[in-house]
Amino acid sequence: MYGLDGKVAIVTGAGRHGGLGKAMAMRLAEEGCSVVVADLGRTEGELFPTHGVGTTDEMEQVAEEIRSAGARVSTIPCDVRSEAQVEALIAGAVSEFGRLDVIVNNAGIGYLMQLVTEMEEEKWDAVLDVNLKGMFLCTKHATRQMIEQGDGGRVINIASQAAKSGFPYASAYTASKHGVMGFTRSIAIELGSHNITCNAICPNHVTTGLGSWQNAFFSDALGLTEEEYLEAMRSRIPLGRPGLTDDIAKACAFLASDQAGYITGEALNVSGGEEMH
Ligand SMILES: NC(=O)c1ccc[n+]([C@@H]2O[C@H](COP(=O)([O-])OP(=O)(O)OC[C@H]3O[C@@H](n4cnc5c(N)ncnc54)[C@H](O)[C@@H]3O)[C@@H](O)[C@H]2O)c1
Structure with a gap:
């Protein structure tokens, strides 16, 4: 029903057990997609600590789990803040699977929480760089590939309830996620003529890592x-109840599918009714 057989999807930030990215990659694979599990792949000091990032070992474990369910999967380490690494990610997916149909911009950091009066510049920059600039870079290079292929595509941005409402200690995070919505709407307008849709999912709380x-x-x-x-x-x-990773994965598969072909520029709340605007 979803028409995803033979499609190729990249999910960024997908290399962690229990994460939204892994659940979305698994669901897209179950619907017939070949999947690239992309993630940072290494820790990096206080800004990218063990509790916050997927290492290459964890990426491989996630990929193996999806592969053992019968899908074609590869892993590509990629820091979404780096344009060169993002270009290599898109090229790697195309070289492995021949094309690219879906980019799920899921990589994000939400653990650098400080009151604005205490907020350190490097932490603000890290949050905005991963959550917003990373999304821009991945969208830029993924949609260039989709335009070249000439038969449309899907951009799915993982925003948050924090794209709609404010939260204390989270000014950088909420600013980045509100930014995701402006970005999503502009891309929907820019790329509609190429039959590329661009939508955001706004989860409420999910107990991932x-x-x-x-x-x-x-x-x-x-x-x-x-x-x-x-x-x-x-x-x-x-x-x-709070959200489950599978709730978000189902919404992602729907937005990737033919069923959502006439939906673009939307912010889909998946929040059990907690967020309604
Ligand atoms: N869990 C929630 O309650 C919730 C709610 C709303 C939105 N979100 C959003 O969902 C997304 C996934 O979060 P999650 O809860 O699954 O957490 P998670 O920590 O499992 O996933 C985030 C992933 O982003 C990756 N990442 C961080 N910096 C990166 C970089 N520079 N380059 C590439 N990858 C990088 C991490 O390695 C990790 O795999 C995030 O964008 C988050 O903001 C989560």
Whole structure:
């Protein structure tokens, strides 16, 4: 039904167990896509710590899991902040699988949280560089390839509830994710004539690696236990639970599919009703 057999997809930031990227890569593979698992591949000091990034070992494990479900998968380490590495990522996907149909811009950092009065410039820059500039670079080079192929394509940007609302300690993160929406809408207009759609998904909280770091951080900041913090979250979500990686993966597969062919420039909330605008 989804018409994704034989398509080729890249998912950035997909090299972590329990992450949204892995779930989306797995789901796209189940729908018939060949998939490139892209991720940073190495830690880098305080800005890219062990709890925040997918290493090449973890990328390979993720790829092997998807491969054992019967899909064609490759891994390509790529720092989305580097134009040269992004160009190599797109070229690598095309050389491995012959074409590119879907780019899922999922790489993101949400663990550099500080009040604005304390926010260090290098942390602000790191968040904006990964979450926004990385999305720009991947979209630029992926859509050049799609335009050359001449038969359309899909850009799927992983934004956040933080693309719609503000959150304390998260001015850089919310600024980057609001920026994702402006970017998404402009690309939808620029590339519509090439039959390339560009949409964003806005998840609320999902307890991924990043999500569990945030649970610990925000419960501590609010003087709550993690269980009290999660209970307060559950009680304000109409569907009574935080998101699951599979909720986001299903939305991603839909937006990648023929079924979503006339949808572009949208910000799709996947939030159990917590976010409604
Ligand atoms: N978990 C949530 O509650 C939630 C909610 C809304 C939006 N999001 C967004 O979803 C996306 C995935 O987050 P997640 O929760 O799965 O966390 P995650 O930490 O599992 O995934 C983020 C990935 O981005 C990668 N990354 C970081 N810097 C990179 C760089 N310079 N180049 C390439 N890759 C890099 C990391 O290695 C990691 O694999 C992020 O964009 C995040 O902002 C998450």
